[in-house]
Amino acid sequence: MRAVCWHGKHDVRVDEVADPQIVSKGDVIVKVGLTCICGSDLHLYNGYVPTMKKGDIMGHEFVGEIVEVGSGVSRFHVGDRVIVPFPISCGVCWYCKHELWSLCDNSNPNSWMLEHLYGDTGGGIFGYSHMYGGFSGGQAEYVRVPFADVGLEKIPDGIPYEQVVLLTDICPTGYQAADNCNINPGNTVAVWGCGPVGLMAMMSARHLGAERVIGIDRFPDRLQMAHSQCRAEVLNYEEVDVAEALQNMTGGRGPDSCIDAVGLEAVGTGIEGFYDSVKQTLRLESDRASALRQLTKACRKGGTLSIVGVYSGFVDKFPMGAIFAKGLTVHAGQAHVHKYLPHLLKLVEEQQLNPSSIITHRLPLEQAPGAYKTFLNKQDSCIKIVLNPQA
Ligand code: NAD
Ligand code: ZN
DSSP states (O other): OEEEEEEETTEEEEEEOOOOOOOSTTOEEEEEEEEEEOHHHHHHHTTOOTTOOTTOBOOSOEEEEEEEEOTTOOSOOTTOEEEEOSEEOOSSSHHHHTTOGGGOSSSOTTTHHHHHHHSSOOOEEBTSOGGGTOBOOSSBSEEEESSTTTTOEEOOTTOOHHHHGGGGTHHHHHHHHHHTTOOOTTOEEEEEOOSHHHHHHHHHHHHTTOSEEEEEESOHHHHHHHHHHHOOEEEETTTSOHHHHHHHHTTTSOOSEEEEOOOOSSOOOHHHHHHHHHHHHHHTOOOTTHHHHHHHHHSOTTOEEEEOSOOOSOOTTOOHHHHHHTTOEEEESSOOHHHHHHHHHHHHHTTSOOGGGGEEEEEEGGGHHHHHHHHHHTOTTOSEEEEETTO
């Protein structure tokens, strides 16, 4: 089959590789109908994750049709069209039982890789390097899906793949970001980053009752999308002092909640990155993680920081003093997609939510190398790219 494979920094290729096989009785094989490129894939593409190997298959956002089922699978049959959450979860460990699905204890055989630095960390993720389990990803014609009975959702008849493909990741991620803000009537939510995740967070904040939503970015097309799709007020961070503008917009108090949908801003990760960021901190010359510092500064006292942008390594200059002095609540982490998926699917079916409105590019899988470049550089008014492996 054909698959998008990682070959190094800024080097992905569509290679001919072996078809996936059923390995465990809980597996299914999915023929991928649509798959997306995610902001998280850019961290791999930028070479920040040292546990990628040449030839690893990329992609954690995909939907498709089941073409083979393991002997232990009971909920699904050949021919079912399914949405596959990006985190892999066993469904029976303490974390899965407590709806902390992305922190599953049994889905990442390589969790030891980070344990000496972080303690016990999260579960497996499709196509997201060996420290997340080394699972092949879904930017391919076919993919093996373990623990298929856990968390996969059947796509109702008549709903095209495009309408549900963003439910695999960024829609639940944005929803969790907003949900963690515990939005009350009258609240203002500010969102750093108007990429796909930020847009989903703004849409969700609106849905959960935020009175005002403020989107921050530097790309006019993205700010425009935030305004038109999420009724957000917008700030271009290249044109204004964001913290000051937010104070002025909120009667001097600051937003009630601040969402980070930016993540790594060229902060190295893994072993190389740890050294890199430590050195940068010592030299005090880094302006990395500036969004994270800005949202901490801008948030009102007693407010909430909801961090869904992906970080790794040691992020320098995180103002712990401000968090303490302002009494902020901090939420962070990979999305618990399984927790939100059924509810979000219902909202899409009832046409209360239309995540696919942010898709700007529809391309065959073959064009993945160019698509990664376009998405990295936000060229061609690109917001969300979907790839079709069957085209
Ligand atoms: P993206 O690259 O398309 O969007 C990021 C946006 O942030 C860009 O538009 C960029 O211009 C903007 N930005 C950069 N610096 C900024 C700053 N200082 N202030 C305001 N905006 C700034 O990526 P995406 O797909 O939207 O993903 C965003 C982040 O969410 C990534 O870090 C990704 O890894 C992460 N993510 C997390 C989860 C999760 O489960 N927690 C899931 C999916 C993606
Ligand atoms: Zn993603």
